[in-house]
Amino acid sequence: xxxxxxxxxxxxxxxxxxxxxxxxxxxxxxxxxxxxxxxxxxxxxxxxxxxxxxxxxxxxxxxxxxxxxxxxxxxxxxxxxxxxxxxxxxxxxxxxxx
Numbered sequence: 359x360x361x362x363x364x365x366x367x368x369x370x371x372x373x374x375x376x377x378x379x380x381x382x383x384x385x386x387x388x389x390x391x392x393x394x395x396x397x398x399x400x401x402x403x404x405x406x407x408x409x410x411x412x413x414x415x416x417x418x419x420x421x422x423x424x425x426x427x428x429x430x431x432x433x434x435x436x437x438x439x440x441x442x443x444x445x446x447x448x449x450x451x452x453x454x455x456x
Contacts, residue, residue, distance in 0.1 A: 368400040369419055373446040380452040381437070392437060392450050395429045399439040399448075405429040406436075418443075428453075 377385075377392070384390035398405065404415050405427045418425050425441040438456065441448040 366401075369402045370400065370425065370441065371445045372396075372400055372441060372448040373444075375448050375450070377450040378452065378455045380455050381450045384435075390431065390435070390437070395427070395431075395437050396439060396448070396450065398429070399425070399427040399441070403427075 375396070381390065381392065385392065395405070402416070402419070404412050404425075407415075407426070407428055411426065414423075415425050415427075417423070422443055422445075424443050427439040429437045429439075431437055436453055438451050438453055439448060440451070
């Protein structure tokens with residue numbers, strides 16, 4: 359799959375979009391806009407992950423497994439996004455909230 363294909367359309371249904379208290383607080387404080395990262399996740403740009411995890415996500419698209427993305431926003435802030443196997447829920451969270 360080319361980079362252009364990954365960015366052209368959502369690759370899966372996101373289900374209900376939820377976030378943890380930590381993410382909500384950062385948004386309220388103006389310290390995080392998660393929308394660009396969520397869009398990257400839904401278009402198959404898994405962020406700052408090893409090649410093994412990227413390959414596992416690509417396989418999960420075909421086989422209906424959980425999808426995981428990680429984005430290093432700045433040196434002190436990392437955002438995780440997890441879409442459940444059944445695509446019913448996508449959660450935005452901080453690593454410490456897992």
